[in-house]
Each structure stands twice: as C-alpha cells, then as structure tokens.
Amino acid sequence: MNGNAFSFSQLGTLIRGSAVYRSIVRHGTAETNRNRSLVIFENLFLHVHPVKVREKTLKFSHTYWLGGITVSALVVLIATGILLMFYYHPSVPQAYRDMKELKFVVDNGVFYRNLHRWAAHLMVLGALLHMGRVFYHRAYRPPRQFNWVIGVVLLLVTLLLSYTGYLLPWDQLAFWGVSVGTNMAKEAPILGPPLRFLMLGGNIVSENALLRFYVLHCVLLPAALFGFLGVHIWRVRKDGGVQGPPEPPADDEVEP
C-alpha cells in the first residue's frame, strides 16, 4: 500500500481539508482536548451529553443502563411503528384484516409487528425499573427534584402509549381490554363519565374510539413524549449528570 502514489491517509487528509468538510465539521482534526470537547459541543445529537464523563458512571451497576434501554426501545418503536403505519387503516372493517395481512402476506410483517410489541413491553418495563433505580439511589432529591417529576410524567405518557396501542389490532382482546379500562375510568367521581365519553368519542367502544386511540397513539402522545423526553435528558445534563449509588455519608453527617 505504501508504494501507492495515492494512499488512504492522503485521501483522508484531502477530504478533511476540503471546503465542504470544513463547512460541516468546524473544528479541526488535531488530537487536542479542545477539539475533543468541540466534537461534543458542536454536534446536535451529542450536545446534551456531558463533555467529560467520569469512568465510574459508565459502570453497569451505576445506572444499570435503564434509561438508555428505555430510549433504545423507543427508537425501535418509532422505526417499526412507522413501517406498520404503511399497512394499517384505523377503520373497523380494515383494522383486524390488516393484522391478517401483516401475518400472511407482508414480507417480514409478523417480525415488524412482534418487534413493535416486544419493544413496547421493554419500554414500559425499562421505564418502571428506571424509576425504581432512581428512587433507591435517592436521585429524586435536590437538585434533581424537577427531573423526577418530568420522569413521572414520562412514565405516564409511556403507559398511555402502551394502552392506546392495545386497541389498534381491533381483536377481542383489544375490544374488551379497552371496554374494561374505560369503564374503570368512568368510576372516577364527577370527571369519570365525561372522561370516558371523551376517550371513546361516544358511549361504546366503536370506530370513533378506534380513530381517537389511533390519533393519540401515533400523533399526540408521541409528541408529548418527545417534548418531555427532551426536557428530561437536557435536565440530566444540567442537574450534574447521572447520579449513581449515593456516596456513603461523610463521618460528620452520621447522626450519633
């Protein structure tokens, strides 16, 4: 390779020196601490990440990666959900039939549908365990009290997403699951009955309910989730990064 007039390292240098590359990556290529910091600062996807990460926070037992697992599940859900939306009609004569089409005709249809389903389970489980981990690590205490509240909201949105998705196959399980769920909501004092009416778009689980649940599942709740998730991750950074197991208290803090 070295004998070649035009080696790969030369090609790399050429590309990195080009105007187009410089317009995208503003910082230089020198292996300096400043540049390393700029890589994080100037990247849309990485800028919420702390510039410096302490090695102990990367240890598995520090956070059990639960927040990360939950976000990864979300990514899978978005990807598979968009694919499923290509085949699914939120209408009574079509909805269940589309499940059949996914199973019998669409290439890898069963795989995408099952992936969506299992990722949804994983996301709910991950979010719950994440909350437990935070609770037992006393990470809800100041300065993170606000982010704890955001986290609780995110958990609720996650549960609602899971519940609205439950109706969409329009099978018996879905129908009765939602019948029971909305009847439970109805039992709430004063607000219950109008809340149920609002959810179902009527008094029975019908095509109105299917359409509402579909819009909630695919538009409103994901929008809410992205909003709160942005704040949540941003606040993790602003509140001093992830908090692992609390330090053992200093001697003078121990009560006699």
Add this chain to the structure above:
Amino acid sequence: MPLRRIFAITSILFLAVLAVSPLKNALRPYRGFQRAFARLGAARAKSLQAAKTYQQQPVAIRQIWLPDFENRVDRCTTCHLGVQDASMAGAPEPFRLHPATYHTPKDSGRFGCTACHGGQGLATLEKDAHGDVADAESPMVPLKFIESGCGRCHSSEQVAGAATLSLGRATLERNGCYACHTVKGHEAFRSEAPPIEAVSLKTGAEALRRWLKDPKAVDANATMPRFQLSPSEVEELSNYVFSLTPGRTLADRVQAAAAEPTGDVAKGKALFAESRCISCHTLEGKGNGSAPELSKVASRASAGWLLAFIRDPHAFNSRTRMPQFNFSADDARHVVAYMESEFKDFDAPKEILDPLHVNQTLAEKGKVLFRQKGCFACHAPGVEVDRFGPALDGIGDKRAASLDFGKRTDIARTLPAWLEAKIKAPGSFQDGLKMPTFALSPKEAQAAVTALLSLGARPVPQPYRSAPTVRASLLPGGAVGALMDKYRCLSCHQIGDRGGDISTAPLTAEGSKVKRDWLVNYLVLSFTIRPILTDRMPVFRMSKDEAAQLAQAFETFYLDPRIPEDPYAGQPATSRDPVEGKRLYDTLGCRACHILGAGGGYYGPPLTEAGTRLKPGWTYAWLKGPQKWRADVRCPNYGLADADALRLTSYLDTLVKSSTASKAKRGGTR
C-alpha cells in the same frame, strides 16, 4: 475488556436474530407448492409450449378478490393451483381440478372459495387457512355439509342441484322446527299438528298414552318428536287433553257418525284403492310417507271420528294437508268400514280407545306441563306466536367457543359436530333441556345440519343473492283460492319453489301447458298420464263447475312468459306442415318412448291425443329443449330448428281425441 467483547458477541447475535425473519419469509411453504406445481404441470403438459407456460409462472401469492362480495380475498389458489386447470383432473392434492358443480370450476373467479368452503381466505399457511387450530375463527365446512354453501345465497326451499340442502330444509319444515325457533322467512309457519281440544273425540286414553310415550313407535311417519316424558307426566298430559271440551259441532258430528250403520267392506276396499290414499299415507310402510301410517289407524281413532274426519278434514284441523274428498255419504261409510275391518292393531288391548276419567288435579298439572314442554307451539299456536326456542338466524356463523357442549366431551368442539349431536340427541348435552328428540335418519340429520349451517349471520350482498321469485302465499284469492285450499293442491304440487314434492307436475306454468277443456275433464276424472306410472292424482269428485273454475284460473294465473301463446306468429306459413311433422316424428324416433295409435314405447306420455291436451306453444317450447322445463327429463334435446320444431308441433296438434274413444282412460292403469 470484557464489555467490548460482550458488545461484539451480542451484536453478532442480534444480526443473526434479524436474519431469522427474512429467512422464514423466503422459506414459506407456498413457494414449495408452487414449484412442485410447475414441475407437475410441465410433466402432464401435452405440448412443449404448455410445459413452458407452467415453468414460467412466477412464484407469488395468488388471490381471488371479490370487492362486491364482502370484500372477500381468497388466497386458497396460492396452493390449490389446479382448481381451474382441466389438465389437473385426478392430480394429487392440493393441485387437483375442482369437481364440476353448477358454479365450478368455470365460475371460481366469481364466487371464490370461502363462500362455500369456509376457512380463512386471507391466510397463506395451511393450518390457518383450513382452520385446523383451536378456536379457529371460521374453520372449513366438512365436505358432507358442503351444500350449506349453496344455501347461503339460494334461499329458496328447493335448490336445484343441492339435494342434501333441499332435503334439509324440507326436514326442518316437516319436523316443525320453525314452530319453536324463529328463522327469517318462516315467521308465518304454523304446524300441521291437530288442535288439542278435539283429540279426545278421536282417540282413547291408552292410545294417547302410547302416542305420548313415543310417537314414532306408534306411527313411523309421525312428525311429533319424543319428549322423554316420565309415566307420571304422560298421565298428567293425558288428563289435561281429556279435560278439554271439544267444539260442540265437531262432537255432534262424531257422535252422529258413530251412530250410522256400517258400510260395505268390499266396496270400501275398492274406493280406498281408487282414491290413491297411499299417494300420501303409507300402508305397512308402502306409500309416500308424508301422512300417517294407516295399517293400525282404527286402533288409534274411533270409527265415528274417522267417518266425520274423512267427510270434512278441514273442520277438524284447518292446517292439515289432507284434501277434501267429496265422498258420497254411503261411500264414506264403505271406506271407514274397510278401515275398521283391516286397519286394526290386533295385539292392542280392547279398551285402547276408551276415554279417560279425568282427574282434575292431574289435569291441572298437565296444563302446566303443556306449556312447560312447549306442546302449545305446535298444537295451539295462538294469534300471537310464542317461539320460545332460540332464534336460529345466523347459527351457521356461530363460533364454536360460544356453544355449550355440556356433557358432550366426546365430540369435536366444532359447530357442525355440535349441531349434528344436538339434532340427534338434544337431551345428551344437559339434563332438563326442553328440546325433544326427533328420530331423524342419519341422512336427514346430515341434511338438517346442512340446512342449519346455511343460515348465515349476514345476508349475502345483492348480486349474489338468489331468492325465490314466486312465494307459496301467492295463491289466488277469492273462490279459486278457497278451492285450491279445499283440494290442498299445494300438498302435492309445487308452485314456484313452494309446495309438496309428491306430484311430478308443478303448476307454475300449467296454464301455458295444457288446454282448458282437457284440464276440466282431467280435474273431474283424473288418470295416469304416463303408462309407466301407477301413481296419479286422486279423484276428488269435484263438480264440473269447480273444475271449470280452477281450469280458468290456471289459464289466467299460472303462465310462463317464455312459452308463446301462438308459436306460429311471425313464422313462415310453411312451418305449419303436419305432413312434414309426421315425417320428423318418425325419423327422430319419438316412437321409442311415446305411444301413438297402435304402437310405441311406454316411457313417455302417450301422444295419441296430444292435441287435445297440450297447447301448441308449450309443445313447441318443450321441443326446443325439454331439459329447460324439467332438469331430470330423459326426452332428448334434438336441437331442432324453429321451423322443424313448429312442423312437429303442428303435427302433434292435429292428434285430437276421437269422440268415440272417450271413455277408454278411466281409473288409471292399475
């Protein structure tokens, strides 16, 4: 660093898992079937070109899409590739050519597969498609019930080409299923069972007990089911029946008839035979079987009742199918004398017809039982009908999961198996069920299940619906309607799709077929039309006036627009050529089946007097294609040109009755 190693290994594992789904996709079973079909087709092909066509078929999902039939998508043909391929006759499944029926294989594209066969048309995997899984949504209909598919679209009672379905619908009707169960189209059903009040006039306590215990044991033609009554329940019901007061006039008639002198047995025997009673009744099992067995009837009904009933059956039971035979007072006595002497159960106790001394307490209990057991549904249907059995509409689409199998753990948990077991032994599911036992033959049970499975939950969409055009209720009104009711024409003849199947001559187009004068004479004195048959219409002794009225009405109402009134209209004059017609008659070999003059075969009706009986329009229409008018007729279709058919018609029309030979036909050919 172990973390990196874990990351690497899980990444590879993840990729491997991701590869599973596309791999499964590539190995779907239908691809194998399609490749096997291509090989088989190429091997069976007659030419190189045809073989190539098979091999060039792409491997892909095939489907029949019916947007106007519930948006059905049937992918059965993805594997069953040979259903419409004539070269696949006798090929191994799943490639075999579909057997020929009215709609298949040529119309498979119009009806799809699941409309008749059930199963899941969307599926492309065998188990899912056939429904061989627990709690399958729509499992396939077993082949012995396949005619239920015909009944989904064809809602008439008789469906041509679907013998099992037609038998099943007749079975449901005959056994009075519609008396307890609501079924759309049968809301007006009323059982032919006699009103309960007059039973005490007819029979005795012991005879009634035997009947209640098991009607079929008393009379093999009985349509009343067995109610599994305990001896005390039989006693209570008997007491109730005898506690009722029959109508005054009926009681008087029976009493007066009982007091009349007995008639002549020998004359009665001749009359009995002449009246063709076994057109409907049986004698020791011989006969049609749509009316009671008569060989022991004198031990079930009193002489007075028999006499009064034969004179005026409709007074006793307005819904009976028995026509009015206008016997003279003496003739009726002779017939009953004959029945009394011959049709007795000689093993029965003497007191079998003695009345019951009513115990009021038992009668009260019997009254409750009469309601509880549902006897009233057939025996006393009031103005408002109380059909207390579950509605049967949509039963053919019921999920097996919603059926109560009760104690029957021995049968498959499918709807057809449930229906079959239910219809054979309703009591076996649970104790205390109300449905009685109908002693159906295995064939009738299979047919009845077929008819039940044809009752779908949703009506099929309009283009596929085939409803009967003429309903039985379209009897003419007024005096003619009353006459047709008096002689119960519909007990034997069919009009449209309704009526009995005893007569081979439907009345639907009778007015277009026969000449009025002939019909009047025939109604007054009927005879066998085809020499090969001994059965004929009974002689009703109707007056000439009545016959004329009926004949006129038939000529007015029962016409077929496809049969021309004057077939010669608009045809060249040369087509009316009896001489050429006679030549055609001889060359076509009509003589092989028809008698004309001195010679001819015995299979078809004699044509000696064809011109007296048949209208030329009918003769012409018949000659143009006999099978159009009766599917099972053996008369060959010669494909005659219009002119030839007319010539033959004009010849047959000249064959009129010579006035001298008028009395030759009396009394049939027994």
